[in-house]
Amino acid sequence: MKKLISLLLMSMLIIGVLAACGSGEESSSQGDNNDADAKVLKMATSGDYAPFEYIDTAKGDDIIGLDIDIAKAITEELGYELEIQDMDFGGLISALQSGQADFVMAAMSATDERKESVDFSDTYYTSKHVIVSKKDSGIKSADDLKDKKVGAQLGSIQEEKAKELAESTGYSYESRNRIPELIQEILAGRLDAAIIEDTVAKGYLEETKDLVGVTIEDADGGYAIAFPKGSELREAFNAELRKMIENGEVDQIIKKWFDAE
Known part of the structure; x- marks a missing residue:
């Protein structure tokens, strides 16, 4: 009888240990999932x-x-x-x-x-807008854009301003995806000017001495x-x-x- 009781107690102890191990593995697994689900x-x-x-x-x-x-x-x-x-x-x-x-x-x-x-x-x-052009362009105001080829970044507020000014001033308008493209087009002579946000234009004007800028009205x-x-x-x-x-x-x-x- 004593041997039987001892065997039963041993079996219960083994089952308890296995259950604890299984629970620990499950908790560890859940913890890993929570880390993976970080916001x-x-x-x-x-x-x-x-x-x-x-x-x-x-x-x-x-x-x-x-x-x-x-x-x-x-x-x-x-x-x-x-x-x-x-x-x-x-x-x-x-x-x-x-x-x-x-x-x-x-x-x-x-x-x-x-x-x-x-x-x-x-x-x-x-922000404000800036008309960027080459130093020898003669562009000193929005009125000087008449009959010029002007660019702005696609989808930007400056593009809207360029379109608006094109209707009132009378110039052809083109868009580009990136600001560096506009700068290269001006330097290559394929654009006469571009309308760019003032703080962004500031960096290019400081880096490229062949360019000048004219500030126009506040952005909408x-x-x-x-x-x-x-x-x-x-x-x-x-x-x-x-x-x-x-x-x-x-x-x-x-x-x-x-x-x-």
């Missing part, structure tokens, strides 16, 4: 627009800039990992609508036309973060953005990148 937000941008978003090849291959710093600060505060996708500016809104991206930060103006397709955060920056609408229609992220981002504006963090980031330029 990631995909941000779409156009990395050719210094100091807002660009690649400094001397420092690496990552996209850096004013917009990137603001996006990182907000997503980190909200507990998300940030994944940045680079694409042409003209495809950014489509990327939101197709679900390729959760939000867009790309020095994008919150125009009435764009608001029909996407939702925007509060404004974090307001400031830069804001774009979201798919009805996105729940908008309010969460807005709350963090307002904190950053109120405590001066946005101003510090703007100063950092403008001084860097």
Whole structure:
């Protein structure tokens, strides 16, 4: 009888150990799944627009800039990992609508036309336009663009301004996907001028002494973060953005990148 009882106790002990091991493995497996399911937000941008978003090849291959710093600060505060996708500016809104991206930060103006397709955060920056041309072009105002060939970045607020001025001033208009393309077209003589955002134009004017710039009126609408229609992220981002504006963090980031330029 004692041997039987001992065998029964031994069997119960073995079963308990096996059950504990099985439970531990299951917990470990669940933990791994939770790590794999970390919250990631995909941000779409156009990395050719210094100091807002660009690649400094001397420092690496990552996209850096004013917009990137603001996006990182907000997503980190909200507990998300940030994944940045680079694409042409003209495809950014489509990327939101197709679900390729959760939000867009790309020095994008919150125009009435764009608001029909996407939702925007509060404004974090307001810019001006600059007409960039060669020094010997004789272009000193928008009126001097008459009969010229003028370019702007596809899908940008400057493209809208270029189209608007083309109707009132009388010049032919062409678009390009990237800002460097516009600069090369001017230097090669295929474009007489291009309309570019002022802080972006500043960098090219400082680097290329053959170019000059003329500032024209303020842009219609400031830069804001774009979201798919009805996105729940908008309010969460807005709350963090307002904190950053109120405590001066946005101003510090703007100063950092403008001084860097």
